[in-house]
Amino acid sequence: MLQKEQWMQVHVLKAQGLSLREIARRLGVSRNTVTRYLASQDVPRYKQREPRPSKLDQFQAYILERMQAAWPETIAAPALLRELRALGYEGQLRSIQAFMKAHKPVPAPDPLVRFETEPERQMQCDFVVFRRGADPLYAFTATLGFSRWRWARFATNEKAETLIACHHALFETLGGVPCEILYDNAKTIVLERDAYGKGEHRWHPGLLDLAKRYGFMPRLCQPYRARTKGKVERFHRYLRGNFYVPLSSWLKQSGMVLDVDTANAEVGKWLRDVANQRVHPVTGAPPATLLEERERDTLRSLPAFATQLWVTTPVGRPSAPSAISLQHPLSVYQQLLTEVHA
Structure with a gap:
C-alpha cells in the first residue's frame, strides 16, 4: 500500500x-x-477488509467465560486447547493464544487512599535529583504529614554523611523532631529489608545512630510504591517547577549554571515566603500556619547535643571553601537574583 x-x-x-x-x-x-x-487529487483511502471467519469464532464466548472464572490467575492456553478439542475445535493453539492476549483482563488500579496522620506523627524525607554528571545537584527534602510544612537543602551527592548533615539542619530549622520518618529504600537508609523478619530491617548504621540520638523511628515505604510517600513526592514536582526551573533558567540566560551554594542561599527564602505560605489544596491552610497552630508544640524537643551543633551546608566538598564553587564573584549572583525578585 x-x-x-x-x-x-x-x-x-x-x-x-x-x-x-x-x-x-x-x-x-x-x-x-x-x-x-x-488521477486522484487526494490520498486514496482503502476500505477496511471485512474480518474473515475463524475456526475460533464459535468458541470465543467459552474462552472468555473460562478466563473470567480463572481471574486473577491465568489459565494456560494448552489447557484451554484440550477443553476446546473436546468441544469440536479444529484450529491451532496460536489462535487461542492470540485471542487470550487480546482479551486479557486488565486489573483495576488500586484505589487511591490518602493516608493522613495526626500532628507530629510522621515526616517524609527523600533525595531528588536535579542534575547528574560532572556537576551534580541533588536536594534532600522533607514534608510533615499533618501540616505539609516543607523543607529542602541542596547538595552535590547522596552520601550517608550528607544525609546526616541534612537531618541536623532540618531539625534545627524545624525546632523539633517528629515521632517517625518515612524513607525510601536507598542504601544510605537500609542495608537489607526484612533482614531479621517481616518489617525488621537492617538499617544503615549512620541512620540508626541518628534516629537513636534524636529519638525518632525510621520507617520504609513499600518497594516500587513511591506514592506511599506521596506527600514528599508531590513536593518534588512543586520544588522543581516553582523553584529550580525558574532560577536555573534565569541564570542560564546570563551564561551561568545554578550551583549548590546559590540554590541553598535562595531556597530558604522561597520556602519561607512561598512554599510554606501557599494554601494547601488538601488542608485548606498554609503549611506554616498549621505548623504554628497545630503541630509545633506536639513535636519532640531537640536533644541537648543538637543545640550545640554548628550545621554547615552539605555541599559534598567539605574541604573546599564554599566560595570557590561559585563560577563568578558572589556579587554577580546577588545582582542577578535581585533582578529575579524585582
Whole structure:
C-alpha cells in the first residue's frame, strides 16, 4: 500500500517531467498504480477488509467465560486447547493464544487512599535529583504529614554523611523532631529489608545512630510504591517547577549554571515566603500556619547535643571553601537574583 509520502512523490515526479514508466521504476510500483494515484487529487483511502471467519469464532464466548472464572490467575492456553478439542475445535493453539492476549483482563488500579496522620506523627524525607554528571545537584527534602510544612537543602551527592548533615539542619530549622520518618529504600537508609523478619530491617548504621540520638523511628515505604510517600513526592514536582526551573533558567540566560551554594542561599527564602505560605489544596491552610497552630508544640524537643551543633551546608566538598564553587564573584549572583525578585 502506498503511503501518503509515496502518493506525494508520484505527483512531484510527474511535475518534474518523468514518464509513468520511470516513476514506476523509481518507486517500485506498477504503472497502473502510478496512473491511479495521478488521477486522484487526494490520498486514496482503502476500505477496511471485512474480518474473515475463524475456526475460533464459535468458541470465543467459552474462552472468555473460562478466563473470567480463572481471574486473577491465568489459565494456560494448552489447557484451554484440550477443553476446546473436546468441544469440536479444529484450529491451532496460536489462535487461542492470540485471542487470550487480546482479551486479557486488565486489573483495576488500586484505589487511591490518602493516608493522613495526626500532628507530629510522621515526616517524609527523600533525595531528588536535579542534575547528574560532572556537576551534580541533588536536594534532600522533607514534608510533615499533618501540616505539609516543607523543607529542602541542596547538595552535590547522596552520601550517608550528607544525609546526616541534612537531618541536623532540618531539625534545627524545624525546632523539633517528629515521632517517625518515612524513607525510601536507598542504601544510605537500609542495608537489607526484612533482614531479621517481616518489617525488621537492617538499617544503615549512620541512620540508626541518628534516629537513636534524636529519638525518632525510621520507617520504609513499600518497594516500587513511591506514592506511599506521596506527600514528599508531590513536593518534588512543586520544588522543581516553582523553584529550580525558574532560577536555573534565569541564570542560564546570563551564561551561568545554578550551583549548590546559590540554590541553598535562595531556597530558604522561597520556602519561607512561598512554599510554606501557599494554601494547601488538601488542608485548606498554609503549611506554616498549621505548623504554628497545630503541630509545633506536639513535636519532640531537640536533644541537648543538637543545640550545640554548628550545621554547615552539605555541599559534598567539605574541604573546599564554599566560595570557590561559585563560577563568578558572589556579587554577580546577588545582582542577578535581585533582578529575579524585582
